[in-house]
Amino acid sequence: MRPEGCIEGVLGRIREIESRFGIERRPAGEAVSFEEVLSKAQGDLGDPSLPEGDVDVPSSVAERLERWEPELRRLCDRYGVDPDLARAVMRHESGGREDAVSSAGAIGLMQLMPGTARALGVDPRDPVRNLEGGIKYLAQLLERYGGDVERALAAYNAGAGRVDAHGGVPPIPETQRYVRNVLALYRKYDRGGSM
Template sequence: MDLSGVRHIQARIADIQERFGIPGGVPGLDFDNVLNKAMHKGEKPGQAAQKEEAAAAAAVEAAGAGTGAEKQQEARAPREVKLTGYAPHTKGGGILLSDASLSQMVKAASEKYQVDPKLVSAVAEVESGGNQGAESPAGAIGVMQLMPDTAASLGVNPYDKQQNIEGGARYLRQMLDSFGGDVKKAVAAYNAGPNAVKKYDGVPPYPETQNYVDKVLDLYR
């Protein structure tokens, strides 16, 4: 039986293990036992060594792939977008307003009307995702989805992004004042109107409004 080829393979395995710090010992220290086990199982020594080499190579590949795999997983994971001057949100997918100028408009409008910027941000995300070009089938316009009549009563042009956001923040301020600072009722009123909230003394039993309130509050909290 010519073992020279087997010994050569065994030496390569030992070198791989030693260079990459793979646990389990160096085959050269225990190769006779490997040969004996292989013969007892009816395997040729070369087959046993090849299996051991394959196992060592797999271990090397796994050890070397760790960092790359972690980077790929990190790249696939959703990244949280943080608005300047805003507390980050971790629930509900996070704030989507990634445009720096838009975030500044939200901040300015929030300060002007003394509304928590996190609340304005949450409403803006749920309403339009921060998209000024969004328009609902009912005719709501822009970032915070102002109806034309509401925008007119607030004295803003809903097609102007900054004015639209200011109008939304001002309307939120009005709803907060109407309901004694109750954020849940104010958010419900933003969606369904204050009369509906007063009628039911809380969130109206409309699936759309209930879902809307849940989404906004998940982002806000």
């Protein structure tokens, strides 16, 4: 396909999306008044198709983590992982957000990379399977490193190859911070701290 065909296809798709969402194009340089923008926004706020009343959307990290607590405990029991450790990882990775996606491409509650999720046999976009994959992966790493939590956490963040190459936590500032932060959360939960 010629580049012009690709560009036209993309522009066509953009026009389709704009049309679907009621986005109007204006000629370059044409001014839009503040009142017009405000009126449009207020009209959108009054849209009767939007749900009213109580909507079950957790607003804080603690509420999001609490929502997943029964499933987390069940999976930790299944894979032999300390729930306080899994909770600390989940909190640090995503704050309990099932829709979290990192700039590196990690997905969901436990921030699984697509390749890791495939290797674990889970769909990272399914929150329950994502949680299971993350806990299963933690269990594998803990076993690999003989229960050494620091090395397991470093491998969760930077990959087992880097941990093996350095014989421990690699000298990567992000990974070193990650291990420190997750261990601090782990100790907090282990002492009965709140989520």
